[in-house]
Amino acid sequence: MTGVSDPIIEVTNLDKFYGDFHALKDVNLTVHQGEKMVICGPSGSGKSTLIRCFNGLEWHNSGQLVIDGVEVHEQSKDMRRLRQEVGMVFQQFNLFPHLTVLENLMIGPMKVRRQGRAQAEATARKYLDRVHIPEQADKYPAQLSGGQQQRVAIARSLCMETRIMLFDEPTSALDPEMINEVLDVMVELAQSGMTMVVVTHEMGFARKVADTMVFMEAGEIVEVSPPDRFFTNPSSERCRLFLDQILEH
Amino acid sequence: MIRFFRKFRWPDWVILAVLMAFFSYIWFTIEGTLNYSWRWHLIPNYIVGWHTTREEYFANILLQGLAATIRISIYASILAVILGTILGVARCSANLTVRMLARTYLEFLRNIPPVVVVFIFFFFLSQQLIDALNLERWARGIARQENNGVWEFFFGEMRRFPSLVSGVIVLALFESAFVGEIVRAGIQSVPKGQREAARSIGMNRWQELRYIVLPQALKKVVPPLANQFITLIKDSSIISLISVQELTYKTVELVASSRMIFEAWITTAGFYFVVCFSLSRLFGRLEKRNTRDER
Secondary structure (H helix, E strand, O other), rough: OOOOOEEEEEEEEEEHHHHHHHEEEEEEEEEEEEEEEEEEEOOOOHHHHHHHHHOOOOOOOOOEEEEEEEEEOHHHHHHHHHHHHHHOOOOOOOOOOOOHHHHHHHHHHHHOOOOOOOHHHHHHHHHOOOOOOOHOOOHHHHOOOOOHHHHHHHHHHHHHOEEEEEEEOOOHHHHHHHHHHHHHHHHHHHOOOOEEEEOOOOHHHHHHHHEEEEEEOOOOOEEEEOHHHHHOOOOOOOHHHHHHHHHHH | OHHHHHHOOOOHHHHHHHHHHHHHHHHHHHHHHHHOOOOOHHHHHHHHEEOOOOEEEEEEEHHHHHHHHHHHHHHHHHOOOOOOHHHHHHHHOHHHHHHHHHHHHHHHHOOOOOOHHHHHHHHHHHHHHHHHHHHHHHHHHHHHOOOOOHHHHHHHOHHHHHHHHHHHHHHHHHHHHHHHHHHHHHHOOOOOOHHHHHOOOOHHHHHHHHHHHHHHHHHHHHHHHHHHHHHHHHHHHHHHHHOOOOHHHHHHHHHHOOOHHHHHHHHHHHHHHHHHHHHHHHHHHHHHHHHHHOO
16 A cells, blocks of 8 residues: 555544435445545445535535544535545536636636636646646537546646545546546556545456445445455455456456 | 519418408408598608708607617616526525525516506606616706717717616516526526536635636526517517607607507507517527537
């Protein structure tokens, strides 16, 4: 494991309801600084809900969630500061269609961090380089391929100088030939020491970068283990079945 | 024109022939009893008149009315878009009271006849406002000045300025409800993911609205807003009831003094039609060009 130290995300007895539906059941989890955690599980198991709680896109109903020493809850005054520290990459990219690629990257630093234009542009170009598409700076999102759009979305989060990156099925909406260009960028990001929590079914990626594998089902965490044990000898039967299903093809 | 007729098939001719027969029958029945002497030749004089002493052409009452209608429509639209945007944003607010107030305003305007709304706004709101601001005296002051050409260009006759202001306010308040609904639809058409992305880079609600949601929403609402502008021009005839001297009011005056009921009203209808129809064609063409540019 590279640079694992203090816990940066601490989840204790977390519960989340949508009306009567129990979406997260007594979730306990710790992510350390620099750790790469991959969460997998069948759809509807609460993976996305969990990481959406991490930056306040959803609110938990009970339990405790502490990120970077700040307790996350709806009335918290620190939520905005926290969101600047926690980046999120969505399945549907969610780039801003009315802004160019460069403007997409600059708007956060300029409006939220109150940086000057020149500084914001320098940062934007740096991270656009990092995701290997410096030449697309002046295009609009709709003119890019899905893979390129997702890389812009990653760069947009990085421009906020985030300390934690959350990925919510970042390759699920992509055509197969574009998946690798996004995963490559994510691998490079992992190697740079970023703390990452990734919801994905890309097991090749998981094997390559994960420090910890998490398997969820029906709102519960079923298994937490390092990847070598997770893939060869998972302790739960349900996890074994799930891996058999997705690794068969 | 010839090419147009070439598209006709025999059912078209039959339908046209039946319609023409029907209307000719009605026409000839009325003509016998109507006993109306048409004086179309007098109408042009009421559009552009000839000043005999100064020996120059001047805009006579119908053209003055049209100019007033256009002025009022433009100012009222601008005001209505501002108010409507606020209203639309309020309708999507996170705060329940704000949402309810906006909804109440909207439902009142939607479920009360326009004429009643106009009277209520006029007597309870704009008249008080004009008194409070002392607009009357201010406008008369300008009317007495020598060089008030710029004022007259933008606001017409300055002595009528207070009535123009109340016309604009009443019309804008009335239309803002509809603009508000258009804006609300535009805001809600922006996908949820856009707000989430904005929030996840740390924007607060205002920044999210200002930089992400509104720019996208306003782009989507331009075509329906353009149509609302045309509706507003037509609705502006209602404010003749509160003595705003626009086209409809001037026509009523003309009919009262000259008794040219049919000629005057048909001419006025023609004015409205030409303005509204050409605007609708223009907006349609602009919209088509815009969607072509988009990818």
